[in-house]
Amino acid sequence: MEIFQNIDLYMLLKAFVIGGLLCVIAQILIDKTKLTPARILVLYVTLGTILGGLGIYKYLVDFAGCGATVPLTGFGNNLAQGVIKEIQKDGLIGIFTGGLKASAGGISAAVFFGYIASLVAKPKIKKQ
């Protein structure tokens, strides 16, 4: 049970609160402005890349850990940070390779698991 002694409860609380608040903002947008969920996702990713590119988002990541990286703004931040890192490493070509390289795991996993799920599972017919 050594693993569980490493878990910092204060950090978990911070992740809970920040992650929760990001969801609440989205919920308010959905309820008040009639933005569709797809638009919310696009908005969050774009916001994440802008904040990530400005270097603001990393303070939130330092503060809340997965509370900031797990929501989609973190995905956007990941894209922006990937571009910045790759440019420092490889030069201009990094503009095009960096973003996807940094988020490759998530995208590949989602596509692959999606394909597997479509092979094995049957969608439930919605009862109206």
Place this chain on the structure above:
Amino acid sequence: MKKNITTKQEYQTYVEKKSPNSPILKNCFNAFWVGGLICVIGQIIFTICRSKGLDETTSGAIVSISLIGLSAFLTAINWFNRIGKFAGAGSLVPITGFANSIISPAMEYKSEGYVMGVGAKMFTVAGPVLVYGISSSILVRNSLHNNKCPRINNIN
């Protein structure tokens, strides 16, 4: 009835008073704790990876992949819809929502075939997310940091 309703305006205020007391509060509360909980699960996985000696980037990728895997499993057994209905943005905004937006149409459009159904419809929501995410990450980098990268300046 205590009060007679004669005008349209009175009726409107009456309806507003009687309609369920701002579901937005309840929605926000559910979104808060479900979204927070998903992030906590991520944080626990992250801490375990870190304590095994993996670096921060790898741990982050493992967190994303495990949450996406979890989301795929819940979507495949049709539980994610129920969670989504209950939690709203709480399950949408974390990476689980992104995963669900790929996996759910992939399952649903199976009947249209594996290429134009599963393969194409997978990206109905994820496509725009990737388009705007990738494009803005390129634009943001170039509009903000032009002076900080020596190699770019050399080329220019």
